[in-house]
Amino acid sequence: xxxxxxxxxxxxxxxxxxxxxxxxxxxxxxxxxxxxxxxxxxxxxxxxxxxxxxxxxxxxxxxxxxxxxxxxxxxxxxxxxxxxxxxxxxxxxxxxxxxxxxxxxxxxxxxxxxxxxxxxxxxxxxxxxxxxxxxxxxxxxxxxxxxxxxxxxxxxxxxxxxxxxxxxxxxxxxxxxxxxxxxxxxxxxxxxxxxxxxxxxxxxxxxxxxxxxxxxxxxxxxxxxxxxxxxxxxxxxxxxxxxxxxxxxxxxxxxxxxxxxxxxxxxxxxxxxxx
Amino acid sequence: xxxxxxxxxxxxxxxxxxxxxxxxxxxxxxxxxxxxxxxxxxxxxxxxxxxxxxxxxxxxxxxxxxxxxxxxxxxxxxxxxxxxxxxxxxxxxxxxxxxxxxxxxxxxxxxxxxxxxxxxxxxxxxxxxxxxxxxxxxxxxxxxxxxxxxxxxxxxxxxxxxxxxxxxxxxxxxxxxxxxxxxxxxxxxxxxxxxxxxxxxxxxxxxxxxxxxxxxxxxxxxxxxxxxxxxxxxxxxxxxxxxxxxxxxxxxxxxxxxxxxxxxxxxxxxxxxxxxxxxxxxxxxxxxxxxxxxxxxxxxxxxxxxxxxxxxxxxxxxxxxxxxxxxxxxxxxxxxxxxxxxxxxxxxxxxxxxxxxxxxxxxxxxxxxxxxxxxxxxxxxxxxxxxxxxxxxxxxxxxxxxxxxxxxxxxxxxxxxxxxxxxxxxxxxxxxxxxxxxxxxxxxxxxxxxxxxxxxxxxxxxxxxxxxx
Numbered sequence: 217x218x219x220x221x222x223x224x225x226x227x228x229x230x231x232x233x234x235x236x237x238x239x240x241x242x243x244x245x246x247x248x249x250x251x252x253x254x255x256x257x258x259x260x261x262x263x264x265x266x267x268x269x270x271x272x273x274x275x276x277x278x279x280x281x282x283x284x285x286x287x288x289x290x291x292x293x294x295x296x297x298x299x300x301x302x303x304x305x306x307x308x309x310x311x312x313x314x315x316x317x318x319x320x321x322x323x324x325x326x327x328x329x330x331x332x333x334x335x336x337x338x339x340x341x342x343x344x345x346x347x348x349x350x351x352x353x354x355x356x357x358x359x360x361x362x363x364x365x366x367x368x369x370x371x372x373x374x375x376x377x378x379x380x381x382x383x384x385x386x387x388x389x390x391x392x393x394x395x396x397x398x399x400x401x402x403x404x405x406x407x408x409x410x411x412x413x414x415x416x417x418x419x420x421x422x423x424x425x426x427x428x429x430x431x432x433x434x435x436x437x438x439x440x441x442x443x444x445x446x447x448x449x450x451x452x453x454x455x456x457x458x459x460x461x462x463x464x465x466x467x468x469x470x471x472x473x474x475x476x477x478x479x480x481x482x483x484x485x486x487x488x489x490x491x
Numbered sequence: 492x493x494x495x496x497x498x499x500x501x502x503x504x505x506x507x508x509x510x511x512x513x514x515x516x517x518x519x520x521x522x523x524x525x526x527x528x529x530x531x532x533x534x535x536x537x538x539x540x541x542x543x544x545x546x547x548x549x550x551x552x553x554x555x556x557x558x559x560x561x562x563x564x565x566x567x568x569x570x571x572x573x574x575x576x577x578x579x580x581x582x583x584x585x586x587x588x589x590x591x592x593x594x595x596x597x598x599x600x601x602x603x604x605x606x607x608x609x610x611x612x613x614x615x616x617x618x619x620x621x622x623x624x625x626x627x628x629x630x631x632x633x634x635x636x637x638x639x640x641x642x643x644x645x646x647x648x649x650x651x652x653x654x655x656x657x658x659x660x661x662x663x664x665x666x667x668x669x670x671x672x673x674x675x676x677x678x679x680x681x682x683x684x685x686x687x688x689x690x691x692x693x694x695x696x697x698x699x700x701x702x703x704x705x706x707x708x709x710x711x712x713x714x715x716x717x718x719x720x721x722x723x724x725x726x727x728x729x730x731x732x733x734x735x736x737x738x739x740x741x742x743x744x745x746x747x748x749x750x751x752x753x754x755x756x757x758x759x760x761x762x763x764x765x766x767x768x769x770x771x772x773x774x775x776x777x778x779x780x781x782x783x784x785x786x787x788x789x790x791x792x793x794x795x796x797x798x799x800x801x802x803x804x805x806x807x808x809x810x811x812x813x814x815x816x817x818x819x820x821x822x823x824x825x826x827x828x829x830x831x832x833x834x835x836x837x838x839x840x841x842x843x844x845x846x847x848x849x850x851x852x853x854x855x856x857x858x859x860x861x862x863x864x865x866x867x868x869x870x871x872x873x874x875x876x877x878x879x880x881x882x883x884x885x886x887x888x889x890x891x892x893x894x895x896x897x898x899x900x901x902x903x904x905x906x907x908x909x910x911x912x913x914x915x916x917x918x919x920x921x922x923x924x925x926x927x928x929x930x931x932x933x934x935x936x937x938x939x940x941x942x943x944x945x946x947x948x949x950x951x952x953x954x955x956x957x958x959x960x
Contacts, residue, residue, distance in 0.1 A: 257774045302687075308518075311690035336775070339529035346525055364775060369536040377532040391780075416528070418520050425516060428505040435501055453502035455514055461499060 236400060237290035238269025246288060246297035248407040251324065253317055253348060254332030255341050256303030259360045261285075262390045263332060263399070264300040291400050296407075299326065305340070307347045308455070315459070321351055327407045330399070332358045335365035335372045335387075345381065349415040350448040355383045356402045363389040382414035417447065428454065545776055549650070553773075558654045565647070566743065569638045571736035574715055577630035584626035593619065612812055620808025623861040624800045627712050632793045635711065639677070640788040644779035648673055653773060655747075662751045663758030665694035672698075672750055675705030676743075679921040682707075683928055693764045696934060697754050699925055703917040703942050704750040706743050709800065709856030713912050714739050716860055720891045721905035742909050749914070749945070799920075803855030811851060811862055825866055839947060840907040840954035844898065849911070854919045859912070864890065867898040903957050907950040914946030 252260045264270070268287030285300040301320055302313035321329055331348055333341040349355055359374055378385035384402040388395030405411035421429065432450040436443065443449070452460045506513065552558055596618060600610035642648065651673065656666035667689050675682030682702040689695040706714065715735070723735030758764060814825040822830070825847060833843030848862035894900040916939040917925070926935040 312687035312695075314690075316687075338533055339526055342525035342529050343521060346521055371534045371536065373532045373534070377528070380528045380532065416524070418517075418524055421520050422516065425509060425513070428509055432498070432502060432505060435498055439498060450502075451517065453498070454506055454509065455517065456502075456506060464498060465496075 235292045236267070236397070238267065245295075247294045248327040248403075249297045249299065249324070250403060250407070251299045251301055251320055251326035251329045252332060253301045253321060253329055253344070254303060254358075255305055255334060255337075255344055258303065258332045258334040258341065259390045260300055260303060260332045263330070263358060263360070263388075263396075264298060266390060266393055266396050267296075267400070268298055291404060294404070294407075296403070299324070304344065306344060307351070318351075319459075321348060326352070326354070328354050328356055328403050330356050330358050330403065332360050335359050335362050336368055336370055338372060346416065346418055349381065349383070350418060350451065351445050353383075353413050353415040354406050355381075355413065355415065356399065356406055357381060357383055357385040358390070358395070358399055359385050359387045360390050360395075362387045363392065363394075381416050384411060384413075418451075548776060549773060552647070552650045553653050555657075558650070562651055562654060563740065563744070565642065567736055567740050569635065569642075570715075570739050570743075571732065572638060573631050573635045573711075574719060574736050574739070575732050576634045577715070580630040580633075581626055584629065588622040588626050589619065593622070611816065612809055616808040616810075616812030617805050618808070620804040620811065620858060620861060621801050624804040624857050625797065627716070627860070628708070628800055628857060629793070629797060631712060631715060632708060632797065633789055636677075636788040636793050637785050640784045641779045641781070644777065644784055646774050646776045649773050658751050659754065662755035663764070664697050664751075664754040665689045665691060668694065668698040668701075668750075668754065671702060672705050672747070675702040675707060677708060679703055679705065679707045679917050680924040683921060683924045686928070691764075693758075693762050696929065697757050697762055699929060700757065700934065700938050700941060701750045701753050703921065703938065704746040704753065704913065706746055706913060707856070707918075707921075709918060710912050711739075712857065713860050714742055714909055716890070717905050717909055717912075718742075721900075721902060722909075724891065725902070738909070742913050745910075746913050753941070753945075800855055800857045804858050807851060807854060807858050807862075811865060814851075815865070829866060838954065839911075839950040840903045840957070841911060841950060842898065842904070845904075845908060845911070849915060852918075853916070856912075856918055863898075864893060867893060903954065907953055910949050910953065911946050914942050914949055916940070916943045 252264055254260050264285065264287065267289045269289070270285070270287045286297065287300075288295060288297050290296070299320060301317040304311075304314045304317050307314060307318040307321075320326070329348060329352055331345045333345060345355075345357060357377070359372060359377070362372070365372060372387070374385045374387045384406065386395050386399045386402055388399060390396070402411070406413060429447070429450055432453060433446050436446045436449055440446065449460060552561055554561075593614070596614050597610065600614060648670070652666070652669040655669035655672075659666050659668050668686070670688065671682050671685040673682075674685040679702050682705055683699050686695045686698040686702070689698055718738040719732070719735040722738040723731040726734040811825070814828070815823050817824050819827065828847045828850070829843035831843070832846040836842040836844070836846045844863055844866045847866060848859050851862050852859045894904075898904075916922070922935055922939055925938045926932070929935065
């Protein structure tokens with residue numbers, strides 16, 4: 217965007233930049249909880265800082281955030297609590313930073329999960345995005361670093377991507393604060409349920425695997441009616457995921473049921489996450 | 492109670508049916524979807540701007556030989572700028588806080604009729620300890636942090652990690668350990684937390700146990716001061732600051748070598764295993780946002796670290812003052828400790844004062860030098876006129892005089908102090924973090940005793956060698 221268009225955009229009512237109040241760490245009982253996930257070094261902390269007004273240290277190297285950082289903002293009169301999760305390439309392995317990210321998306325029950333995606337490395341970033349879409353359907357994809365992508369001659373069709381993933385995709389250049397208002401708008405719509413997401417599910421399994429999966433899903437749904445991510449739980453159980461097995465033994469799996477009304481008031485976060 | 496368990500049984504049965512390649516199939520399906528979606532969403536323009544600058548820079552910075560040379564140069568320049576730049580502001584702060592303000596405070600205490608005990612404890616103990624930490628630590632940190640952060644912002648650190656990865660792999664450790672090591676150069680407690688990025692528990696433990704070999708903020712000032720007055724002092728004045736910077740780089744480099752050696756030792760003996768494979772992303776170079784970096788590193792990093800140092804220094808100042816002023820059996824508590832530790836200290840080419848200072852400074856390495864000076868002055872021949880328990884600020888020439896004339900220091904003492912500063916137990920905050928992360932008393936104890944043992948070994952060896960030749 218040129219400076220001219222930026223100026224024009226700022227006066228447009230849809231822009232609504234003034235609706236954002238950065239609250240820093242002063243969030244009381246937030247209306248909505250928003251998690252920021254994504255690969256390392258995609259600009260999660262930059263977006264986090266832009267939204268909260270905090271100055272969480274931003275580093276140009278993978279593995280910089282290993283714990284989570286929290287902050288808040290007020291948008292259109294609603295309070296949002298933002299959680300900056302450690303950057304990970306996947307949610308399927310076992311390092312502590314990945315567990316922190318995975319457990320928060322799973323047990324912390326965020327109202328919206330913003331997946332920050334590097335436009336210059338879309339394919340690799342989508343691996344994580346698809347995994348997150350298996351866990352939660354309330355996702356907004358922040359297609360970040362479009363300025364860098366443009367410099368490298370890469371164009372990403374955000375509308376097409378949004379159709380394929382079934383969730384809003386917002387092109388952004390967070391370092392220049394481009395796309396922040398659009399992101400907030402999308403987060404608000406998903407949080408309030410105004411945007412009905414239809415998340416992409418991993419397919420292309422073999423028939424044998426698909427049969428086994430469906431059998432297990434049926435049993436899970438029978439025991440936990442209304443569980444939103446039965447399919448993901450089944451996928452993980454077939455992979456012998458110890459922490460999901462543990463959750464079943466301890467009867468915590470029912471907690472995965474989303475209670476939209478109560479969300480935001482109490483957040484059960486595993487103790488080791490609060491470092 | 493029994494309800495959920497059939498799920499687990501069923502999952503287990505299905506798992507057996509599906510065979511072992513389930514995980515691979517799942518990943519393949521995931522990758523295939525991601526590839527297909529990405530393929531259909533991305534288009535590349537024909538006038539593709541090749542990132543040739545990035546490529547050329549990467550070739551230079553990660554060159555097997557040139558990469559290491561550049562690395563050495565970069566760190567040398569950073570330290571040299573820090574050492575030369577911090578000199579004058581340190582002196583100004585010292586004059587102000589330890590000269591003028593100190594006198595004013597004593598004047599106020601006298602006017603209020605405060606008892607000498609109370610004013611001694613508060614002004615000569617608590618105030619002086621904190622003031623010393625501010626004047627010595629603030630200027631180098633305010634220069635070092637922004638410089639380091641600029642390198643980080645630019646994207647240099649992953650290249651350093653890339654260079655070191657080869658060495659870590661050869662040592663049987665995880666390549667990501669180079670990243671947690673980098674964090675350790677700021678603060679070991681932060682470095683220990685950063686080991687969370689390592690998946691394998693074995694390799695994570697190696698990274699945790701060796702993080703202390705990264706010189707942290709609390710130790711840079713000690714190295715910079717001793718390097719400047721003892722090592723830099725041996726060179727002609729024109730070259731003094733260069734030689735001083737070199738000596739600091741040498742100790743930091745030795746730290747990296749120790750990290751690799753100890754990692755290798757651990758992975759061959761106690762923590763046997765094969766290094767795991769991982770991918771390290773080299774992010775694109777990004778122009779550093781200079782003003783923002785200055786703001787973040789000065790306000791957040793520098794002030795937060797300084798605050799921690801002050802929180803540690805204030806009570807430590809009181810303890811030092813008390814131990815020097817409570818007399819038991821004809822000598823102060825500090826005096827007894829120094830006498831007790833002196834034989835061991837001399838065996839290590841150090842002295843009882845230095846070892847006592849390291850015990851007092853367990854909560855914070857920052858206060859080692861002030862404690863050494865104060866103890867040397869009060870317990871040595873009282874020629875400079877220091878009162879008991881008063882931490883004196885002395886300019887560099889005087890520090891040299893006190894340590895050599897009163898403390899009996901030689902070049903060996905200085906070199907061994909620099910070695911011991913690298914090789915001794917981590918501070919209590921780091922130990923607490925290690926315990927928190929490992930939940931193991933055994934490994935916390937190992938983390939404390941391993942570097943201490945190596946420090947004793949190293950200083951004893953240099954002392955022995957000096958005695959022989």
